[in-house]
Amino acid sequence: MRDAPIRIDGISKRYKIGQQERYLALRDVLTQTLSAPLRLFRKPRGNSQESGTDHFWALHDVSFDVQQGEIVGLIGRNGAGKTTLLKILARITKPTSGRARVRGRMGSLLEVGVGFHPELTGRENVYFYGSILGMHKGEVTQKFDEIVRFAGVEKFIDTPLKHYSTGMQTRLAFAVAAHLEPEILLVDEVLAVGDLEFQKKCLGKMEEVSKGGRTIVLVSHQMNQIRRLCNKVVWLDNGQVRKVGPTVEVASAYETALLSREDGARRPADGPKVKARFLRWEIAEPRDDNPYVLKSSGPVRVKFAIEVNEPLRMLHNGIGIYSAENQLLWGTATNIASLEPGVFEFVYDLAVLPLKPGPYRWRVSLYDEQKLVDVWNCCPDLLVDTEHHGHPYDDWAGLLNIPNQFSIYNENGNRYNVRAVRGALWT
Amino acid sequence: MSVLVESEAESKEPVWEIAPPSGWFGLNLWEIWESRELLYFFVWRDLKVRYKQTAIGVAWVFLQPVLAMTVFTLFFGRLAKMPSEGLPYPVFYYTALLPWMYFSAALANSTNTVVEHQRVITKVYFPRMILPFSAVLSGLVDFAIGFLLLIGLMLYYHLVPTVATLLVPLFLFLAVATALAFGLWLSALNAIYRDVRYVIPFLVQFWLFASPVAYPSTLVPERWRWLYGLNPMAGVIEGFRWALTGHGQAPSGLLLVSTATVLLLLFGGVVYFQKMEGTIADMV
Numbered sequence: 001m002r003d004a005p006i007r008i009d010g011i012s013k014r015y016k017i018g019q020q021e022r023y024l025a026l027r028d029v030l031t032q033t034l035s036a037p038l039r040l041f042r043k044p045r046g047n048s049q050e051s052g053t054d055h056f057w058a059l060h061d062v063s064f065d066v067q068q069g070e071i072v073g074l075i076g077r078n079g080a081g082k083t084t085l086l087k088i089l090a091r092i093t094k095p096t097s098g099r100a101r102v103r104g105r106m107g108s109l110l111e112v113g114v115g116f117h118p119e120l121t122g123r124e125n126v127y128f129y130g131s132i133l134g135m136h137k138g139e140v141t142q143k144f145d146e147i148v149r150f151a152g153v154e155k156f157i158d159t160p161l162k163h164y165s166t167g168m169q170t171r172l173a174f175a176v177a178a179h180l181e182p183e184i185l186l187v188d189e190v191l192a193v194g195d196l197e198f199q200k201k202c203l204g205k206m207e208e209v210s211k212g213g214r215t216i217v218l219v220s221h222q223m224n225q226i227r228r229l230c231n232k233v234v235w236l237d238n239g240q241v242r243k244v245g246p247t248v249e250v251a252s253a254y255e256t257a258l259l260s261r262e263d264g265a266r267r268p269a270d271g272p273k274v275k276a277r278f279l280r281w282e283i284a285e286p287r288d289d290n291p292y293v294l295k296s297s298g299p300v301r302v303k304f305a306i307e308v309n310e311p312l313r314m315l316h317n318g319i320g321i322y323s324a325e326n327q328l329l330w331g332t333a334t335n336i337a338s339l340e341p342g343v344f345e346f347v348y349d350l351a352v353l354p355l356k357p358g359p360y361r362w363r364v365s366l367y368d369e370q371k372l373v374d375v376w377n378c379c380p381d382l383l384v385d386t387e388h389h390g391h392p393y394d395d396w397a398g399l400l401n402i403p404n405q406f407s408i409y410n411e412n413g414n415r416y417n418v419r420a421v422r423g424a425l426w427t
Numbered sequence: 428m429s430v431l432v433e434s435e436a437e438s439k440e441p442v443w444e445i446a447p448p449s450g451w452f453g454l455n456l457w458e459i460w461e462s463r464e465l466l467y468f469f470v471w472r473d474l475k476v477r478y479k480q481t482a483i484g485v486a487w488v489f490l491q492p493v494l495a496m497t498v499f500t501l502f503f504g505r506l507a508k509m510p511s512e513g514l515p516y517p518v519f520y521y522t523a524l525l526p527w528m529y530f531s532a533a534l535a536n537s538t539n540t541v542v543e544h545q546r547v548i549t550k551v552y553f554p555r556m557i558l559p560f561s562a563v564l565s566g567l568v569d570f571a572i573g574f575l576l577l578i579g580l581m582l583y584y585h586l587v588p589t590v591a592t593l594l595v596p597l598f599l600f601l602a603v604a605t606a607l608a609f610g611l612w613l614s615a616l617n618a619i620y621r622d623v624r625y626v627i628p629f630l631v632q633f634w635l636f637a638s639p640v641a642y643p644s645t646l647v648p649e650r651w652r653w654l655y656g657l658n659p660m661a662g663v664i665e666g667f668r669w670a671l672t673g674h675g676q677a678p679s680g681l682l683l684v685s686t687a688t689v690l691l692l693l694f695g696g697v698v699y700f701q702k703m704e705g706t707i708a709d710m711v
Contacts, residue, residue: 011445015709025622087708088445091552094705100445114550117472119479124472131468132551 003103005184005215006066006089011098013059013084013239058084060239061098066232071206071216073230073247075223075254081239082219086110086186089217104183104215107134111188113173118162122153122172125161129176143179150201151175171198178205185209188219199358203229222359223251224293224383255380276312276339278364278376279305284347293383297403300353304346304364304378312339316367317346321382324359329399355384356401392422447705455701458554465553469561474568488572492528496521503641512643512668512675515584521577522668523640526602529570530660531631533603537562537610538627541618541707548708555704556697559610563603570599577671589673598666604689605659611696615703618710639664643675656684659692 059081066072074082087093089100090108115132116125126147130140140147148157151171153164161169187206206229210216220226226233226247233250235242243250282291285301294300304319315338320331346364362378389404390397408416459466478485496517503509504516511519537559541548544558581588617623635641638660647655655661662685668675 025620027622087549091443091445092549093708095445095447097447102443102445106443108551111546111550115547117476119476120472124475128468128472131465132547132553137464137468 004065004067005103006217007101008065008085008089009063009099009101011059011062011085011088011095011100012057013081013088013093014055014057014096016055057239059088059095062236062239062241063098064234064241064244066215066217068215069210069213070232071210071218071230073226073233073251074217074219074236075221075226075233075251076236076242080236082236083110083188084239085236086188086217086219090186102184105134106184106186107177107180107182108186109133109177109180109188110186112177113169116161116169116173119160121160122148122157122164126157126172126176129173130180133177133180134182135180139181140176147172147175147179150178174198174202178202181209182214184215184217186217189221221381222383223255223380224290224385226251275310275368275373276306276308276366277374278366278378279307279343281305281362281364281378283382290383292380293385294353294355295385297352297354297386297389297401300350302348302350302362304348304362305343306346306366306374307343308339308341310341312368312373313337314369315339316370318363318365318367319348320363321355322361322363323399324361327399329355329360352403353384354400354402355386356390356397356399357384357386357388359383455554456697459556459560462554462557466557466561466564469557470565473561473565477565485572488569489576492521492524492573493576495524495528499524499641509642510646512645514668514672514674518580518584518586518672519668520640521580522671523638523664525570525573525577526598526663526667527635527638527640527660528573529566530602530606530663531635532569533563533566533606534609534613534631535627536566537606538613538617538624540610541614542621542624555707556611556700559607559614559700562614563606563610566606567603581671586672588671591670591673591677594670594678595667598663598670601659601666601686601689602663604693605663608659608689608692608696611700612692615700615707618703618707634658634660637661639668643668644681645675652681653684656681657688659685659689661685 062081062085074085076082084093086108087110088095089102090106090110092108092110113129115129117128120128123144126144127137127140131137148154151168151174153168153172156164156168164172185206203225206216210229216229218226218229230247232245233247233254234244235250235254243253281302281304283294283300284291284303285299286296288295315336316333317336318331318333321329323329359381360383361381363376364378365375366373384401386401388397389401406420406422408418408420410416499520500516504511504520514522540558540562541555548555613623613627637658639646644652644655644661644665662678662682665675666678666682669677
């Protein structure tokens with residue numbers, strides 16, 4: 001039996017609170033040392049306890065193995081430690097305690113396009129990026145044409161990157177990464193960007209890779225991706241392993257927890273009882289197996305359940321929908337005269353929800369006499385999985401996805417018969 | 428599964444032990460050698476970007492030492508009448524400014540390099556030591572361009588190179604080692620203490636006058652010369668001048684002291700940098 005490619009044994013990682021926000025200044029250290037010269041010798045690094053700085057455990061005693069050829073999904077809420085764990089496996093940072101053993105050539109994709117330089121051409125960036133991901137120059141040369149074709153940027157490959165649109169840059173970076181052929185691949189949420197079409201292409205590529213016996217560890221918030229790709233899921237909660245097992249089992253346990261009131265969809269009801277709070281949301285019409293996935297371009301009914309604990313007067317209810325890049329795409333607000341205690345459903349009937357395929361987030365808020373009562377970034381995300389009606393190139397498709405028909409009429413108002421096909425420029 | 432296949436696969440696959448930062452030592456220079464291609468790409472990218480962005484790109488590389496040489500010749504030479512070991516002032520100053528400018532630029536670049544690449548450092552692993560290495564190496568291209576000018580200058584003054592010229596690479600190597608030694612220390616320190624880079628301009632200014640650029644080292648009293656040699660650039664610059672022109676101080680005790688200092692600092696720098704490496708991504 002071959003040894004497992006990844007073996008994680010009791011990994012913990014402790015951060016100083018605020019470590020990432022504040023830098024030390026030599027100036028401060030010098031003045032401290034001058035004012036209390038002995039401290040430096042007494043406790044070289046540990047004056048944090050005295051001054052009351054706190055630590056927190058980003059990861060605590062995490063252990064699991066990843067077998068050859070497995071695709072393991074890491075799931076959990078933001079701040080659960082998924083990225084920290086990937087960073088430790090990728091050797092970007094070291095654990096505070098515990099050990100891990102990684103066997104085989106490893107590639108990590110924590111962010112797409114790391115080290116891209118706007119002044120360099122697409123070609124130059126491909127070589128540098130490939131190299132930093134761990135490819136040899138010969139490998140890049142060998143796969144160069146394939147990479148460029150995959151990204152669809154043949155014409156611009158010798159143009160400086162600063163003239164590329166964001167979509168093109170992302171595609172190029174993905175393409176390089178997708179052609180990296182390590183035995184172990186660590187991927188962090190990178191597939192959340194880019195258009196869905198391209199995402200599918202990348203997912204396909206990853207499936208292909210895993211069939212070749214390679215091992216993948218993947219962080220994603222998109223449960224449909226996790227379900228499609230992974231055969232094992234590790235659920236991290238507050239830096240600890242909550243559950244490990246087959247995808248179906250762990251993924252549904254996680255989703256149940258997200259939806260249940262005690263733990264998940266909502267932040268727990270902390271401290272004093274609030275006047276009112278949003279509980280959950282769902283797509284009521286059209287119904288799908290998954291109430292967070294939208295598959296139709298037609299009318300949509302969305303429901304937000306809210307619990308009211310005290311009588312409210314002069315309410316103001318806001319709703320907005322945000323893109324994955326956190327751009328507000330649409331919002332509106334309603335004034336409501338009053339609500340008595342109880343559980344209500346706020347129902348929005350939308351004639352259309354013309355969004356491009358991909359993940360989105362609702363944000364709902366409630367004000368009482370101009371004071372904020374509750375605001376909720378709805379969890380889970382809305383996943384739009386409709387047909388794409390826009391331009392095939394991301395850069396020209398725009399923000400919306402408007403269902404449409406095209407036809408040509410002549411002067412007499414008769415339909416003009418000619419072959420007309422949707423697509424990019426004639427090629 | 429046959430045993431043979433397994434042991435074969437075993438030998439080819441790298442195995443990484445991930446563990447908390449431990450102890451003092453774990454020199455991993457082999458890893459840097461393994462990543463030499465990435466080092467090359469870092470240098471290559473640095474050069475491409477540098478020469479693409481400036482309109483007078485390469486011209487600037489000529490201009491800088493020439494202007495400095497003119498100023499030094501004018502003020503220290505013509506006005507202050509510094510002794511110049513029998514060399515024409517322009518040659519006397521240029522032979523010193525060439526390694527000095529390489530050194531001061533490499534020092535500034537390498538100090539900033541870790542902080543400058545923080546996005547890369549926090550997102551992908553590679554031996555971090557590549558960063559100060561590449562910062563120090565990419566300056567050599569400017570040096571080479573400046574060297575062409577030196578050849579012109581020597582032809583103009585009818586200075587015939589001596590056998591000692593063969594030793595120039597040795598002194599260049601010492602200059603690179605000095606820049607690297609300080610670069611390792613300063614880049615790691617700058618990642619922890621962000622105000623280190625503000626100290627650099629002062630340091631460079633002070634250092635210039637502590638090195639035999641504007642004056643020959645013979646101005647330093649004989650009995651203090653060994654102390655003077657603790658500044659490794661003293662040995663480098665004296666060596667350069669001597670090897671290129673045959674004038675001035677032949678390598679002596681001063682050079683030995685300089686070399687020893689550099690080796691010590693370099694060793695310390697490598698150890699210190701590697702000690703920092705494991706947590707550097709949490710700091711930048």
